[in-house]
Amino acid sequence: MPSSLQPAAERHSVTVLGLGPMGRALAGAFLAAGVRTTVWNRTPGREGDLVERGAAPAASAEEAVAASALTVICLVNYDATDAVLRRPAVTDALRGRTVANLSADVPDRARDTGRWAAEHGIGYLDGAIMTPTPTIGTPEGVFLYGGPEPLYLEHRPVLDALSGSHTHLGEDIGRAAAYDVALLDIFWTSMSGYVHALALARAEGITARELAPFAQGIGAILPPLFEEWAGDVDDRTYSGEGNPLTSGLSTMEHVVHAAEGHGIDASVMRATAALTRRAVDRGYGADGFTRVTELLDLRRGE
Template sequence: MSVPDNGTARTEAVRPEAARTPVTVVGLGSMGSALAGAFVGAGHPTTVWNRTPEKATPLVALGATRASTVAEAVAASPLVVACLTTYAATFEALEPASDALAGRTLVTLNSGTPAAAREMAAWAAARGARFLDGAVKNVPPAVGRPDTLLYYAGERAVFDEYEETLRVLGGDTVHLGEEVDLAALYEQAVGGLLLPALLGFFQGSALVTARGLKARTLVPYTIKWLEMIAEQLPLMADEIDSGDYTRPLASVGIFHEVLPDELQLAEEAGVDGSWQLPMHALVARAVEAGHRDHSISALVEVLRAPRPSGA
């Protein structure tokens, strides 16, 4: 079966035995609704719950069952997927269902720190539930696509048991390891790229629109630039892992020399470039630390170093 069209989402066919697995989804924001829709579309008996019951109405129309309480929702399925904003929100939502968690598997797909993931795992274990923590690395309309990435951490046997069911949510489904906080760690480590990258695009958009040009004109060139960066990431990762920064394609010094130009252009265009100043300071610290002729990936050594007092 295919996922109902929630924009552009699609999923591959799943095995009949996976399709029969009952699933509960707790939390029906845009992402939670997309997850529930994918499960329904793939043939899973799907129970849904949200603090605002009306959010379940479109899913009920597709075939989901709306639970009147979170405890009823948890009790309905062996697999419970919680998709709320944070671990704190997940704790708060699930606390009334504590007694119903025993013998079930809880999967959390929310934002938060590795420490909070460990706390969540201990909380679930104390209530007799098995636990996986995960992250959806895409936007809601991409749920169900064969190339959509989700990764999980926790007991491998639990992941193996539900892998085909979870794969309904995205074909690129990965188990990172048994350390239960790994998904939260990678979520933070990978997700940290998003805002700086978007700010770079927004800065560029402010610059070109100040000239009366359209931000849309930047898109093809920005995509090519991001593709170039993607090609260089394996090399930079190898430099970081080896600690050898002596064969740079782009050195710290090159970046350092052009920093004044960035600020001058922003000033000329009447654009606020102050968000770049901490990055500029980081590059300057790398030069001071002797990395001028090293690869730009040597910035990781500055990030690892204690920040100077008073800085």
């Protein structure tokens, strides 16, 4: 049944599948906004306080999705979502309804799920949550979506109940997951660098608390560089003015030398230095660090 023909109560309600920390936060935000919310979890027992706040518990996933025009699912990955959504009874119950998948996985898996949904007459939006659980239901929450724009606009009033910013990235089902993995790359690479710095500092008798204020200063340098370097990469200018690769390579080698002198694993920095040296050896020593993006793309034959 097309959503426009579904009862108004269904169109102004939501089902949340998955009641881990993020799923519970999503359900709680919907409830706080006054959206009629049905909940279900693979392991019973997590819905208690949500039910006390007004959520309707469902005995099965098929019963849950039948209660609303929009189902929001948030599980650990797409193996888990497939195990729920692709069960025949659940698939049948979803026909003519919409799924917004806010689980985390890779773009190809998102596109595969989009094809599966289309084959079974199910509306599908693939999304990514870019902020932690405490931000859900607050202005600080950030949500990204890929998929048919009319479908996104149709369900935007319910999704807006989560508060925060909501951005539709285009028709490509895998677009949100692509942003997600790229942004997670920034986060985890940065966190790897930070914990390595803390280990190196500790070896030199500097506590983590002593280093932290100066680490925050390094962090403050990054946002303008993100903007500047984005232009370098898109325009393929790779400017090294002020900090050419030859200079950067020297500082990387200092980190490696100091870390390994204390018996600290420096494999991540060694890998970065090796990429930088390869660029220098190919004649790019006067370029900026953004030149390394070309070497990382193995399809380009660099």
